[in-house]
Amino acid sequence: MASIDTSLLPQPTGAAAELAARHAAPRPLKLYGGWFCPFVQRAWIVLVEKKIPHQYVEVNPYKKEGELLALNPRGLVPTLSVAHADGGEKRALYESTVICEYLDEAFADEDPYGPRLLPSERREDVFERARCRLWINHIVTKIVPVFYRLLQHTPEKEYPIEEARADFLKGLRDFAQEMLDSAGETLGAADGPWFLGSRFSMVDVMLAPWAKRLFLIDHYKPGGVGIPKKGERGENEEVWARWERWFEAVVNRESVKATWSDDEKYIEAYKRYAEDTTQSQVGQATRQGRSLP
Secondary structure, three states: OOOHHHOOOOOOOHHHHHHHHHOOOOOOEEEEEOOOOHHHHHHHHHHHHHOOOOEEEEOOOOOOOHHHHHHOOOOOOOEEEEEOOOOOOEEEEEOHHHHHHHHHHHOOOOOOOOOOOOOOOOHHHHHHHHHHHHHHHHHHHHHHHHHHHHHOOOOOOOOOHHHHHHHHHHHHHHHHHHHHHHEOOEOOOOOOOEOEEOEOOHHHHHHHHHHHOHHHHHHHOOOOOOOOOOOOOHHHHHHHHHHHHHHHHHHOOHHHHHOOOOHHHHHHHOHHHHOOOOOOHHHHHHHOOOOOO
16 A cells, blocks of 8 residues: 555645646756645745746655656755756756755846845855855754654654744744844844845745744644744743744745645645654654754
């Protein structure tokens, strides 16, 4: 009998299905992805934000089929195929953070492409660029792994769910505190909801897919995410208010909504994580206490 990992819905739904259909024609730039994967959504968001012509190819990375394996021996998504416009040799990139930064740099001209998502390399922007990378690392190491640790918790685990929840909340709270502390120091920081204030950036991209998936923890885990309610936050009232401002903005960002399938499909797909039966490499690494692949 096929495992749930190989019986996933074979195509996106909702807004993501419409986006995929608009990008079905062959292009020199080709993104191989799975609709359910937050790492794929990162790359897809950047493609939308930057208005980059591309072809989207839906694959099931658990089946490890030939076309994907030829480009990426690990068979993971996202994988980006880059071919010369004349149909010449294809080259491939993988790892979502690498793909996102490549797209931002390779399509840096704001006419016809969207604005840079990382501050430029000009001397006056160097510090902010470095700060963005510092907080991208925070997301990669302090938020994303703990999301899975919390979602994959079962009563048999050697750690209590309260511990996983507390670690996850700390990662979110530290992120919000940084946005709060930087207001007034970063140009435009007080004028908008994003990590860089009025400017949507790569930092926001890196966390957006998991922000959209927080409802899965609320759906599957007793106590849910556990963000304190307004009026019950004590000294962290302002910090959590800043988080909520960012959260509402990011889940309603057009590029985030455009790359999103129907909510109920994620509930179906992530049941295997909630039950800790997934055979994904992310799930296995979380189960074994290893770093995410």
